Each structure stands twice: as C-alpha cells, then as structure tokens.
Amino acid sequence: xxxxxxxxxxxxxxxxxxxxxxxxxxxxxxxxxxxxxxxxxxxxxxxxxxxxxxxxxxxxxxxxxxxxxxxxxxxxxxxxxxxxxxxxxxxxxxxxxxxxxxxxxxxxxxxxxxxxxxxxxxxxxxxxxxxxxxxxxxxxxxxxxxxxxxxxxxxxxxxxxxxxxxxxxxxxxxxxxxxxxxxxxxxxxxxxxxxxxxxxxxxxxxxxxxxxxxxxxxxxxxxxxxxxxxxxxxxxxxxxxxxxxxxxxxxxxxxxxxxxxxxxxxxxxxxxxxxxxxxxxxxxxxxxxxxxxxxxxxxxxxxxxxxxxxxxxxxxxxxxxxxxxxxxxxxxxxxxxxxxxxxxxxxxxxxxxxxxxxxxxxxxxxxxxxxxxxxxxxxxxxxxxxxxxxxxxxxxxxxxxxxxxxxxx
Numbered sequence: 001x002x003x004x005x006x007x008x009x010x011x012x013x014x015x016x017x018x019x020x021x022x023x024x025x026x027x028x029x030x031x032x033x034x035x036x037x038x039x040x041x042x043x044x045x046x047x048x049x050x051x052x053x054x055x056x057x058x059x060x061x062x063x064x065x066x067x068x069x070x071x072x073x074x075x076x077x078x079x080x081x082x083x084x085x086x087x088x089x090x091x092x093x094x095x096x097x098x099x100x101x102x103x104x105x106x107x108x109x110x111x112x113x114x115x116x117x118x119x120x121x122x123x124x125x126x127x128x129x130x131x132x133x134x135x136x137x138x139x140x141x142x143x144x145x146x147x148x149x150x151x152x153x154x155x156x157x158x159x160x161x162x163x164x165x166x167x168x169x170x171x172x173x174x175x176x177x178x179x180x181x182x183x184x185x186x187x188x189x190x191x192x193x194x195x196x197x198x199x200x201x202x203x204x205x206x207x208x209x210x211x212x213x214x215x216x217x218x219x220x221x222x223x224x225x226x227x228x229x230x231x232x233x234x235x236x237x238x239x240x241x242x243x244x245x246x247x248x249x250x251x252x253x254x255x256x257x258x259x260x261x262x263x264x265x266x267x268x269x270x271x272x273x274x275x276x277x278x279x280x281x282x283x284x285x286x287x288x289x290x291x292x293x294x295x296x297x298x299x300x301x302x303x304x305x306x307x308x309x310x311x312x313x314x315x316x317x318x319x320x321x322x323x324x325x326x327x328x329x330x331x332x333x334x335x336x337x338x339x340x341x342x343x344x345x346x347x348x349x350x351x352x353x354x355x356x357x358x359x360x361x362x363x364x365x366x367x368x369x370x371x372x373x374x375x376x377x378x379x380x381x382x383x384x385x386x387x388x389x390x391x392x393x394x395x396x397x398x399x400x401x402x403x404x405x406x407x408x409x
Contacts, residue, residue, distance in 0.1 A: 069395040075363030088195050091140030093385040096392025098147040103396040122157045124164040135171035135180035136192030139199045146202040173215040181219045188223045189238040194262040198269035205273050233294030235263045252311035256374045261325025264291050268329040295326050296347045303354030308375035319378045320358045320367040324390035327351035331397035352398045365391045
C-alpha cells in the first residue's frame with residue numbers, strides 16, 4: 001500500500017492537498033421544494049477517548065484533510081451564523097462539527113457545539129408547523145446534545161431531550177405514534193431518516209431503554225416500506241417521486257442524490273451506535289450494504305454523483321451534498337470493516353478528491369444543490385450550511401481512513 005499527496009486546484013490561486021491511498025493490487029433533510037437559491041445550515045456529536053494532540057495547529061499543517069476541514073470551519077465562523085430554523089438546517093452543519101471532533105479530538109469543533117447547546121439551554125424546539133415541516137426535524141438537535149454529553153459526561157444536557165419525547169403536548173412518538181415523523185403534508189419522506197432515527201439509538205446507548213429502538217424501528221421501516229425501490233436499491237424522496245407519478249425528461253426514475261444521502265447518512269449513524277448483537281442490527285446492515293453497492297455503481301468518472309442517481313443526464317453538473325454523504329457513509333464502512341476495502345476504497349478516494357475540489361481558497365464549499373424536494377440544477381456558487389456540514393462529515397471519516405492506513409505502515 002502506498003500513500004500519495006496530490007495537489008489539485010480549486011479556483012485560480014488555491015491549492016488543495018488531497019490524500020490518495022493506493023493499494024498495489026488495485027490497478028433534505030427535510031427540505032421543502034424551493035425554486036430560489038437559499039442558504040441554510042446544521043449540528044453534531046463527540047467523544048473523549050482519543051488523545052488530543054498537543055499542538056493542533058501543527059497537526060493541521062501536517063494533515064491535509066484536517067487543514068482543509070479547519071479552513072471550511074473557519075470560513076463559516078468568519079461570517080454571521082444566521083440559521084432559518086433550529087431543525088435539520090442547523091443540525092446538518094453541527095453534525096459535521098461534532099464528527100470532526102470525534103475523529104480529531106480538536107476541541108474547537110466541540111466548543112462550537114457546546115456554545116450552541118448552552119445558548120438554547122439544550123432544548124428541543126417543536127416543529128414550526130409549516131407545510132413541509134415534520135416532527136422528525138427537531139430531533140437532530142438531540143443528536144448534537146448527545147455528542148456533547150459523551151464528551152462532558154453531563155446528563156443534564158440530555159434531560160430536555162428526554163422530556164420532549166415524553167411530552168403529550170408536542171409531536172413525538174408518545175403523542176402521535178405512526179404519525180409524528182410524517183411531513184405536515186401527510187407524506188412519508190426520506191430526509192427525516194437522518195434527523196430522527198439516529199437519536200433514538202443514541203438514547204438507547206445512554207439509557208438501555210428498549211423503547212427507543214422500538215421507536216426507531218417503527219419510524220424507519222414504515223418510511224422504507226413506502227418509498228424504497230428494491231430494484232434500484234435506493235429511496236424515492238416521497239411517494240410523489242415514484243415512477244407511476246413522475247419520471248425524468250429521459251423517462252428515468254427520480255432517485256434524488258441528496259435524498260438518498262439523508263437515508264444513507266442516517267443508516268451510517270444508526271450502525272455506528274447500535275450494538276452488533278442487537279436483533280435489529282442485521283436488517284439495517286443489510287440495507288446499508290445494498291445501498292452502498294447501488295451507489296458505487298452510480299458514481300461518475302469525475303468522482304461526483306449527479307443530482308438524479310438514475311438519470312445523470314437530467315442535470316449533468318457536479319453536486320457536492322449527495323457526494324459528501326456517500327463519501328461519509330462509504331468511508332465509514334471501510335473504516336469499520338463492513339465494506340470490502342478493495343471494492344470501495346477507489347470509490348471513497350475518487351469521492352474525496354471530487355469534494356476537495358469544490359472548496360475555494362476562502363473555505364467555502366460550493367456546488368451544493370439548494371434546498372428542494374428532488375433533483376435540480378446546481379451552480380458553482382451554490383453553497384449552504386447543511387452542505388458544509390455534510391462535507392465535514394465526509395472529512396471526518398477520510399481523516400480516520402488516512403490515520404488508520406498510516407498506522408499500518
């Protein structure tokens with residue numbers, strides 16, 4: 001096995017260093033349909049088991065992946081953090097922050113999450129009631145609080161989340177079983193598979209209470225039953241994206257890249273926290289592997305996935321948010337021995353090279369499809385806080401991949 005540092009260019013003056021690992025044997029979250037180009041954002045998790053480097057600035061200088069992630073975080077922090085809501089938008093960004101803390105032990109990432117938690121007193125905010133809102137969206141915040149709890153060992157951080165899930169006055173599994181995770185349109189939709197189910201398995205790890213896995217299973221597999229395409233091995237955004245209702249201009253299925261990213265990212269986080277011996281584990285693992293295989297076949301030559309996974313010709317431009325999710329999930333599978341290394345390492349490598357190319361010299365992540373409800377046009381200038389968080393999720397696993405391979409030298 002050999003490791004090469006490759007230089008690629010993003011913009012006119014910016015040089016990005018991308019780690020490429022070669023083996024000798026290898027030759028919406030909850031997004032409402034929008035036509036406008038809006039910017040939005042997100043949240044995260046943490047751990048204290050990894051030794052913190054004494055000189056994090058020096059670590060960044062010698063680790064190209066960490067340096068790039070630091071630049072991205074620095075760009076966000078250099079601007080006002082205006083978040084339209086406290087749900088999926090903000091959650092996705094902070095999910096990337098906490099994942100970077102888990103991978104690097106750089107407390108700057110944790111500090112950002114702690115600051116937000118303290119600002120809102122670790123509360124979960126009830127869904128806003130809009131047409132495309134859902135009871136699944138607010139729960140992403142609890143994933144961030146759980147990460148902070150793991151880092152600080154302070155159970156008081158989790159008390160508001162536990163109380164929210166038992167409150168009969170708000171939408172939750174107690175007050176509205178079988179309905180709380182639907183959009184207010186009444187639809188089962190793919191985005192919520194990232195924001196809600198992973199929190200339940202985290203709470204199961206924290207409390208040992210089996211009801212949380214029961215809630216997770218009920219939500220996830222009910223959505224899966226209605227909008228999963230078994231032939232494609234991928235999800236529709238909701239039932240209105242099924243072929244009997246609409247197809248692409250080329251007559252292909254509407255299999256939205258970022259929509260499947262929300263599902264694949266959610267699966268990754270479920271498997272990360274659910275014990276392997278648990279009765280529910282095998283089913284989630286089988287679906288994760290099925291999706292990984294289907295996604296690998298749909299990656300394009302430039303390393304990106306297109307906005308419509310079944311019809312890359314519908315929108316031919318690169319797209320970074322779906323690509324970020326798939327890089328995150330696939331690399332996690334390699335790092336944890338679930339995916340075959342020879343099969344999937346080239347997929348992860350190409351995806352990371354593609355992702356690194358969309359970060360400009362200021363640290364802005366571009367080519368992120370604006371919020372919407374399906375495949376759409378993307379431009380280089382399109383950036384979002386949720387897309388930035390997804391990029392950081394990918395960076396967190398690529399960082400570990402490089403570290404793990406380096407340790408084997």
